[in-house]
Amino acid sequence: MRSIEVRSLVKRYRSVTALDGVSLEVAPGEIYGLVGHNGAGKTTLMRILTGLIAPTSGTAAVRGTVGSLIESPAFYPSMSGLVNLQVLCDYWGLPQIEAGRALEVVGLSGRDQKRAFRQYSLGMKQRLGVAAALLGQPPIVVLDEPTNGLDPQSVVDMRRVLRDLRAAGCAVLLSSHLLAEVEQVADRVGVLAKGRLVAEGTVGDLRARGGAVVEVGVNDVDAAVAVARRLKLVAEPGERALRVRLGRVPAHELNAALVAAGVEVALLRPVTESLEDAFLDIMTDGGKAA
Amino acid sequence: MTGFVSAVRGEVACLRHRAAPRVSLLVWALCLAGFAYAVAYLATNGSPLYDEATRRALIAAMLPQGVPGYVFESLPMYGAPQFAILGAVIGAADLARGTIRTVAARFRNRVPLAAARAMTVLLLGVAAAVTSLVACLVSSLVLVWATGREWSWPALGDLAVSTLACWLVATCFIALGLCAGVATRSVLAGVVLVVSWALAVEALLIGMLAPSVQAIADLRGLLPVGATSSLGKSLAPSSLMLTSTTGPWVAVAVLVVWTTAALAAAGVLLSRRDLA
Structure with missing residues (x-):
């Protein structure tokens, strides 16, 4: 009840x-x-x-x-x-x-x-x-x-x-x-x-809604962003790294694509999203739709 | 029923702790003592406009034996707006301040709350009537003490009838004020509305036109201030201030109808309207 x-x-x-x-x-x-x-x-x-x-x-x-x-x-x-x-x-x-x-x-x-x-x-x-x-x-x-x-x-x-x-x-x-x-x-x-x-x-459900997010440390951020976009992933560039929302693409596939494009990958680790990040993502997607 | 009883208990507790009813009734009592007695006595006693017999009759009305009728002298012009203001404050303050939301949030059905507020108006009417009578009685005793005139206690029956009539008038105007306050959700707007009606429209405009236009004179008896004046005139036939346009029972019926209509309208608004 x-x-x-x-x-x-x-x-x-x-x-x-x-x-x-x-x-x-x-x-x-x-x-x-x-x-x-x-x-x-x-x-x-x-x-x-x-x-x-x-x-x-x-x-x-x-x-x-x-x-x-x-x-x-x-x-x-x-x-x-x-x-x-x-x-x-x-x-x-x-x-x-x-x-x-x-x-x-x-x-x-x-x-x-x-x-x-x-x-x-x-x-x-x-x-x-x-x-x-x-x-x-x-x-x-x-x-x-x-x-x-x-x-x-x-x-x-x-x-x-x-x-x-x-x-x-x-x-x-x-x-x-x-x-x-x-x-x-x-x-x-x-x-x-x-x-x-x-x-x-649940908070976990909402965090996972847009797929896992990984931080990728690279020698060439611009090239890495181009690779991510070719895979139709959302990438947020930083100074020596970028954050990529994986969606349905597995992390190893992103890694392989980066290496194939000649980008040196120094780091690849999952990022725990806060509810705030998830909320902002939902508002960007769903909020516009609504 | 439980909701209604507890709502009445809450309304009474609330009124006990709020300043508005106490201040309003204190101001009214001071107005009666100051204007209806002190100023009126000085004006009557020293006025060359009255012959000795008229002067004696007017002053006799101010003494304790005249209180049951004299209390009505000030009601149509001054008491009505005063009581209506009190009603507007009671009706609008909660809505304007938002405290009604705090209270109403646990009344899924707001009818008991609205009914309790109507009951509060009846209780405030009692307080207003008793205040009026006590203020007049005390003022008249002070007058006796200050002037050494002969006096007697008013008949208990007259006093009881006067208290009932006073209660009806006070309740009617508090109810009208409450309705205006609930409708406008603003203390200021509610006060302006009822004072404009009681003073500007009924007492001045209609009062001035009634002697020359028969239709307005007939209408006057069906309005709250006119009915108050008629009821007062029946209790104080020698009054120069009061005019009668209907009989006392018609006046009572008119006041009951206005009270019921105002309380019903306020109740419907309070129980059905969104409290956003």
Whole structure:
């Protein structure tokens, strides 16, 4: 049984299509990372999941309460962080003790809890927003850029919070511009471009999508690039080496072609791509197509 | 039902911690004490426009025994915009600030939340009515203390009827303000809209044209400010400020219809519109 099931979701604002047939699923105990440029449709999808906006067509089913932080956290500026959460507990029919518990989980405790929200730093506001999402320990959590404005230590803490949620069987849908963050915590990643889900899979799947990448050390970079292009491979020249995306061509075949063309190969090693590299490749290919 | 009860609890907790209702009602109480009593007494007492009998009757209305009727003197012109502003602030601030998104994110069905907000308006109406009556009563006692005039307590029945009528008027204008605030999603736009309507259109424009155009005079009784004035006139027949265009029960019905329509419209907007 999936916690989140999105089927053929479409959202149109007059002439603008914010979501165009998006389908995805998130299981209990899974962290699903949503990446994409600004305006790709990430926030729109999250708003639909929380019922803040209605889809034009398609379905977005959630099984259980959804705790969420969408866009910048909005709270009553004159109330303290603690009182803001206590008021939310009242609205949502939760015991007020939940407020203190959630604040401790995100590391907002002691004096910080009692300061007025308007005096909070960006990072504190963000942590309060995450605390609100965690109130009552909902089985589904939707977080839009949860690490926005956090200092490095808080980012590490947030990673721990996300992993704890996964361990507790919570389904987490998170979006982030920090792809390294998504890479570290997400079990699966979806790439949104212009409202369409152009790629989806594990971080490993996405990295491997365009084939392995090798770094080739050569004596003549220009000649090596020409050989790679003759094999219809994408080559990125450097000073004394080039990076080549192999696609379906095996590495030994590239090596043989280089040697046959009189290029001395001093080094040939696989390069581990980051999610960011994979994302940029997908956006170059799929993003244009979408 | 659980959603509605908890939403009401949340709305009440929220109002308890927000400054807007307290500030608005405090300003209203000070306006009553300052203008409806202090300034009005000085103007009446020293005015050469009134003969002695009229002056005595006007001042008697300001004493504790006259409070059930006198509280209505200021409602059509000053109370209505004041309450409508409070409603606009309550209705629009959440939408403008985005806090409604935080709250509504856990209401898959927003009808209980919208119903709870309507309930809040009814409760704010109670607070406004009690504030009005208490401010008038305290001000009248201060007047007695300062002038040494003879006085008596108002009849409890009159006070109860006046409180109910005051609640209906306050609730109606808070509801209209709430509707304007929710519709415009802007505190400023909501306030401008309701103040323009209550002051510029109803009180001034229609009020000035009604004596010369019969159709407008008839229409006036069906509008909230006109109905408030009619209801007030029935409770304070000797008032020079209030005019009656309909009977008290018609005025009550008009205020109920406007309140219901405003709350229903605000509820539909709040529960069905995208909260982007």
